Amino acid sequence: MSRPSAQTIFAESFFRVNAQLFAPFLAEAGLDERILHTPDVEIPAANYVELWEILGRKVDASIGLRIGIQTVSTALGAYGQTIRSAPTMLLALRCMSHFAVVFAHAIRVDFEIDGGQVILSYQCTDPTITRRRQDSEFTIGFFLSLLREITENPRLTPQRADFEHERPTDWSLHRDVLACPLHFKQTDNRLYFPIELLEMPVRTADPRLFQALEPFLEQQRQIRAPVGDLLAELGRHIASSLSSGGASLEMVAQSMGLGPRTLQRRLAEHQVEFRLLVEDVRRSLAEAYVAKDHYSLTEVALLLGYAECSSFSRAFRRWTQVSPQQYRLQAKANLA
Numbered sequence: 583m584s585r586p587s588a589q590t591i592f593a594e595s596f597f598r599v600n601a602q603l604f605a606p607f608l609a610e611a612g613l614d615e616r617i618l619h620t621p622d623v624e625i626p627a628a629n630y631v632e633l634w635e636i637l638g639r640k641v642d643a644s645i646g647l648r649i650g651i652q653t654v655s656t657a658l659g660a661y662g663q664t665i666r667s668a669p670t671m672l673l674a675l676r677c678m679s680h681f682a683v684v685f686a687h688a689i690r691v692d693f694e695i696d697g698g699q700v701i702l703s704y705q706c707t708d709p710t711i712t713r714r715r716q717d718s719e720f721t722i723g724f725f726l727s728l729l730r731e732i733t734e735n736p737r738l739t740p741q742r743a744d745f746e747h748e749r750p751t752d753w754s755l756h757r758d759v760l761a762c763p764l765h766f767k768q769t770d771n772r773l774y775f776p777i778e779l780l781e782m783p784v785r786t787a788d789p790r791l792f793q794a795l796e797p798f799l800e801q802q803r804q805i806r807a808p809v810g811d812l813l814a815e816l817g818r819h820i821a822s823s824l825s826s827g828g829a830s831l832e833m834v835a836q837s838m839g840l841g842p843r844t845l846q847r848r849l850a851e852h853q854v855e856f857r858l859l860v861e862d863v864r865r866s867l868a869e870a871y872v873a874k875d876h877y878s879l880t881e882v883a884l885l886l887g888y889a890e891c892s893s894f895s896r897a898f899r900r901w902t903q904v905s906p907q908q909y910r911l912q913a914k915a916n917l918a
Contacts, residue, residue, distance in 0.1 A: 589809075591624070604633065611630075611633035613629050627686065627688040646720035649720055650725075663791070666728075668784055671732075674732060687806065688813075690705045700774070741774045812848060824885065825887065831856050872910050
């Protein structure tokens, strides 16, 4: 299902728990039904985020937040189990950030203490994934659900919540669930809590389980983090190189400050095929650019390194089975 070049997220039991919701839309997102039954299967991150966007269009415009606030820690496997078993809130927050890559590539989870506040932030770091509202809202909802779970305080409420996307037309669920000032079009997705959060006991703490799980997660982090870091950096450099006439291995290596042989060796170590990665980036950017009205199709072709619009149109039809014009019309209809 997933290719070695893909940044991935583990299915864990999350997909099994939500099988009835996800099953009708898996094929449209390019996913296999195995993810509903196999916890250790890896899912391409771009397909995972696209599945959420499909659900947002066809099921519920606020589906991400709605499911996030209902999701419990154990749905995310060892990552969630380690957080809920942490002896202190500070350790729980550190695990949320430090071990996020074990559960999913292409994301950044941070927490910081700023004055009298604890700030928990999330962002998808893959530059080719531009439509990601549902993923962002799911994660913010899950973070709040997780903190309520481990403190056994269902009334725990943030002081403020930020989202990187524009304010939805209907944001009543956001107001009801988060019950705090909401800010949209921000640089990150964030939850702000008073500093007293750090003093709250973790009611689900299990020090012996934590001691057993933490070394395992650290081992997995050391395996997955280099792959995720390399792919994220490559994605950024490929995206910026395309508009300069294409993204050859030599060109991308130079922009990364590496020799072509060094980059090729690093790719081989992680079983990444450069040609397929360029194709993935080009397709993701093409879909994002065409879906929006910011660029003409000729401009999109040039941004993606095509000398002629006709060459771009043929490639786009091969990727999506529709012309760029049809895809743009469909995207407008979905937003209507």
